[in-house]
Every structure is written in structure tokens, then in C-alpha cells.
Amino acid sequence: MITLASLGLVLAVASPVPAPISAFATAWAGMTSYQTTAHVYQVSGAKTQNSVYTFAFSKPASITMNIVSGPNAGATVTWSGGETVRAGKGMFTKTVNLKDPLVTSLRGLTVVDLSFPAILKHAQKIAGTAGISETTMNGAKVNVVNVAVSNPSKDHGLTRETLYLSAATNLPVRVDGYIGSQLVQTVSFSNTTTK
Numbered sequence: 001m002i003t004l005a006s007l008g009l010v011l012a013v014a015s016p017v018p019a020p021i022s023a024f025a026t027a028w029a030g031m032t033s034y035q036t037t038a039h040v041y042q043v044s045g046a047k048t049q050n051s052v053y054t055f056a057f058s059k060p061a062s063i064t065m066n067i068v069s070g071p072n073a074g075a076t077v078t079w080s081g082g083e084t085v086r087a088g089k090g091m092f093t094k095t096v097n098l099k100d101p102l103v104t105s106l107r108g109l110t111v112v113d114l115s116f117p118a119i120l121k122h123a124q125k126i127a128g129t130a131g132i133s134e135t136t137m138n139g140a141k142v143n144v145v146n147v148a149v150s151n152p153s154k155d156h157g158l159t160r161e162t163l164y165l166s167a168a169t170n171l172p173v174r175v176d177g178y179i180g181s182q183l184v185q186t187v188s189f190s191n192t193t194t195k
Helices: 019-029 116-123
Strands: 002-006 009-013 033-044 047-058 062-069 076-079 084-089 092-097 128-137 140-149 160-166 172-179 182-194
Touching: 019 116, 019 140, 019 160, 128 160
Parallel strands: 009 128
Antiparallel strands: 002 009, 033 047, 033 182, 047 062, 062 076, 076 084, 084 092, 128 140, 140 160, 160 172, 172 182
16 A cells, blocks of 8 residues: 655555656656745644744755744744754754654644655555545646545544645645544645745
8 A cells, every 4th residue: 555645644545656646756756945835724622723834845854944923933943854953033043852842733743744755755654545536726726635544543643634736736735634524634835836
């Protein structure tokens, strides 16, 4: 079983790999860097969180994420591989664990989970039953992979996920995560540029 994940969200598909996922892997292999804006909405129990991040990734493993709005707005988080990040505002920064609550989202997503390569890496670990379709988002065609997650305990409790891949670039546009019928997480990408 081969799986597809996004931003800590897992999408699983049966072998052979469907065309949208193969196209995503090919697009990522041909890139050296990208910049995007990530809008993250999450629910955990009675709590909700809305955040916006500007996000820059360079291969092999360099991320700079600026928190535009939401908890810790104005802070910057940088990662250069490994299990730690630098986080803070201006010259007042400190090194913390990648999974420290100071630098993770309400549902535990890390700066690495929000990266496009994490989507492909995580995809190989979690299985489920997938359906493939097409739709239009903001006037643009997208390929949709909708997955019933087979083991929610390995996917932040999510029972279903939907990944939307741009038909033009083959990169993620949005990922939705559900527990039962409740939408508990949406990560949307906009203004994506690549090199």
C-alpha cells in the first residue's frame, strides 16, 4: 500500500500510484525551492485556531516560516534539518525542540509537517482507501484524493482526509482532515512560487 499525506495529513492510495500522486512526486523532484502562504484552521475539542504563515523551503532541508497571524504572530521559525528549530521575534530567538508546543499548531503540526516534501514522505507510512476525482477551486482545476484512513491513531486521530492538487502545477492547494463527519483541520496554500 502506498500513501499520500499533506501537512501531517495522510492520504493513502493503492498501488499502482494514481496519476495525480505520481505527478506531484515528479513536480517535487524537479524543484529546488518554493515559497507559499499557508492558511491553517484547526479544531481540537472546544478550541479553534486560525493561523497564517509565509513559508519558504529550500532543498535539501531549510525552512523559514513567518507567523503572519494567530498565536505568536510576528515570530519567525527556522529549521535546517534535525529535531530542533530556532524561534522568536527579531534578535530574541531561542532553540527549541521541533515538537515543542511553542512552535506547533493546535493539533500538533510542526513546521516540517507543513512542507511539501513531508507530504510525500509521510505518504509512504499510512494506509487507507482512496478515491480520485476532479473539481474546480477558485476557478482552477484540481485533482482530488479522498481517503478513508485505515488507522486514525497513526494520523492525529483523523478518520478521513481530502488532498487537493493543482492540475496546473501538481502541488498541494488544500488538505482537509476529518474526525467522523467533523472537519477538524484545513490547510490551504496560496501564492505558491517555485524554482
